[in-house]
Amino acid sequence: MLQIYNTLSRSKQVFKPIVPGKVKMYVCGMTVYDFCHIGHARVMIVFDMVVRWLRSSGYEVLYVRNITDIDDKIINRAIENGEPISVLTNRFIDAMHADSDELGLMHPDQEPRATDYIKQMQGMIGKLIEHELAYQAEDGDVNFAVRLLPRYGQLSGKTLDELNAGERVAVGGGKRDPLDFVLWKSAKPEEPADTRWSSPWGEGRPGWHIECSAMSCDLLGEHFDIHGGGADLQFPHHENEIAQSEGAMYGQNRKEDDAPFVNYWMHNGHIRVNEEKMSKSLGNFFLIRDVLKSFDAEVLRFFMLKAHYRSPINYSDAQLEEARAGLVRLYTALSQAAHSANLTLDVNNPWAKRFADAMNDDFNTPEAIAVLFDLASEVNRAQGEEKQLLAGTLKSLGGVLDFLQRDPTAFLQSGSKGQAGLSPAQIEDQIAARVAAKQAKDFAKADLIRKTLLEQGVVLEDKPGGITEWRRA
Incomplete structure (x- = not known):
C-alpha cells in the first residue's frame, strides 16, 4: 500500500486516488530563459521516478508539467538579447527537451505553456474579484488580498502574522497589505508589445503564481491528486496556488468538508554544492548539458535517486x-x-x-x-x-x-565520458600481448601488462577457456 509524505499534513498518508486506479499529477516546470541546471534535473528525475512507479503499480497516470514562458526574467533576457520573447523561449524549450531526452526521461503527458492560458488566468482572476479576494491597485496591478483568506499559510505552517512579507514583495504601488501578491501585472510603457495582453484591467500580463493555478485546474480539474515541485516552491508559490485556486472555488469561506485544491503535496529537496544551496546568485550551479559531457546520463540519474527525494543532496x-x-x-x-x-x-x-x-x-x-x-x-x-x-x-x-x-559489457567498457585513456583497440592489443607473454611463459611481462592497464583505469578479468574480459575502473 503506497504511502506519500504530504507536505500539507506534514505526515505520511496512505495514497487514495480521487478516482480508483487513476492519478492526476501536476508538477511545476521550468522558466525558460536559460539552459536547465542540475536543480532542474532533480525535479525532472524525481517526478519521472514517481510516474514510473505509479504506472508500474497499475495506475493510469495523467502527468502535467508546465512551462513558464512569460515573466520578468524572460522579458529582461529578451530585451538584453534584442530578440522577441517567443524566439528566446522556444530556443530554451528545445534545449530543455534535449536535456530531458539525453537523461532518458519520459515526456509529460501535457506540457502547457503559460502564454496559451491567458484566457483561463483572466477567468480565475475575475472570480477572485467577484469573491472580493482580489482588487485593482492604483498602479493598475490586480492583487490577491491575503488577509481575507483565513486559511492562508496552511502549507507553510505559518500564521499570517508570522509570515515575513519583506522576503517576497516590496510594499508600494497601492498594495493594501505587504502580504498581498500580484495576479495581473499592468504593462509598463517601455516593455515590448509581445509581453502584454488585453484584459478587463488594462493591458498587462499574468503574475507567476496564477499561471499554475489556471493551467492545472484547466487540465486536471479543480480537485486533483498530486502536486509536486522543488522545496523552494513550497512558499510562497504553492501557498499562493492554494489561496488562488480555493479562493476562486469557494470564496472567503471554504467549509471543512469542501474538497481541497490538491490532496497530496510533494516537494523534492535542494541540491547543495560544498554544503551550500545551489543557486545562480552564488554562481555554484551546473548545467545539465555540461555535466553530461563528463558523466553518463544513467550515472546522473542513479546519483539523484540514491538519495531520498525529500532529502537535500550534496553535488x-x-x-x-x-x-x-x-x-x-x-x-x-x-x-x-x-x-x-x-x-x-x-x-x-x-x-x-x-x-x-x-x-x-x-x-x-x-x-x-x-x-x-x-x-x-x-x-x-x-x-x-x-x-x-x-x-x-x-x-x-x-x-x-x-x-x-x-x-x-558496453556500459562497463564505456568509462566516464571525459575520461582520457586507452581506446578499446589499444586495450585489446595489450590483452593480446599479455596472452602472447603467458604462452611464452614470460609471466613477469604478463603481470606487468595487467598492472600497467590497471594504472590506466582498465581492469582485466580472466575467465574459463582462456578468455580475458575488461572494463573501465
Whole structure:
C-alpha cells in the first residue's frame, strides 16, 4: 500500500486516488530563459521516478508539467538579447527537451505553456474579484488580498502574522497589505508589445503564481491528486496556488468538508554544492548539458535517486564517481549472466516484494537500490539457471527505475565520458600481448601488462577457456 509524505499534513498518508486506479499529477516546470541546471534535473528525475512507479503499480497516470514562458526574467533576457520573447523561449524549450531526452526521461503527458492560458488566468482572476479576494491597485496591478483568506499559510505552517512579507514583495504601488501578491501585472510603457495582453484591467500580463493555478485546474480539474515541485516552491508559490485556486472555488469561506485544491503535496529537496544551496546568485550551479559531457546520463540519474527525494543532496564529481561505481557493481553482476532478460515478476517474488515495500514507503529509492545491491551479491554467488533467474530479476527491478537496461559489457567498457585513456583497440592489443607473454611463459611481462592497464583505469578479468574480459575502473 503506497504511502506519500504530504507536505500539507506534514505526515505520511496512505495514497487514495480521487478516482480508483487513476492519478492526476501536476508538477511545476521550468522558466525558460536559460539552459536547465542540475536543480532542474532533480525535479525532472524525481517526478519521472514517481510516474514510473505509479504506472508500474497499475495506475493510469495523467502527468502535467508546465512551462513558464512569460515573466520578468524572460522579458529582461529578451530585451538584453534584442530578440522577441517567443524566439528566446522556444530556443530554451528545445534545449530543455534535449536535456530531458539525453537523461532518458519520459515526456509529460501535457506540457502547457503559460502564454496559451491567458484566457483561463483572466477567468480565475475575475472570480477572485467577484469573491472580493482580489482588487485593482492604483498602479493598475490586480492583487490577491491575503488577509481575507483565513486559511492562508496552511502549507507553510505559518500564521499570517508570522509570515515575513519583506522576503517576497516590496510594499508600494497601492498594495493594501505587504502580504498581498500580484495576479495581473499592468504593462509598463517601455516593455515590448509581445509581453502584454488585453484584459478587463488594462493591458498587462499574468503574475507567476496564477499561471499554475489556471493551467492545472484547466487540465486536471479543480480537485486533483498530486502536486509536486522543488522545496523552494513550497512558499510562497504553492501557498499562493492554494489561496488562488480555493479562493476562486469557494470564496472567503471554504467549509471543512469542501474538497481541497490538491490532496497530496510533494516537494523534492535542494541540491547543495560544498554544503551550500545551489543557486545562480552564488554562481555554484551546473548545467545539465555540461555535466553530461563528463558523466553518463544513467550515472546522473542513479546519483539523484540514491538519495531520498525529500532529502537535500550534496553535488560533486566525487559523488558522481561514487554513483558510477555503484552502477559498475550492478552491471558487473549482470555481465556474468550474458543472456539475462527482463522477467514478469509477481508479488510472490521475495525480491520484488522487498523492492515494492521500499517504493511504497514514500518512494524510498535508497532502500529500493539497496535491494538491487543485495540481489547483485546473490547473482555473483549463484550458478547456472539460478544465476540467470536472479540476473533477470535484477534487470527487471532496475528497469522499473530505468536502470540496468543496457548491454553490460558496453556500459562497463564505456568509462566516464571525459575520461582520457586507452581506446578499446589499444586495450585489446595489450590483452593480446599479455596472452602472447603467458604462452611464452614470460609471466613477469604478463603481470606487468595487467598492472600497467590497471594504472590506466582498465581492469582485466580472466575467465574459463582462456578468455580475458575488461572494463573501465
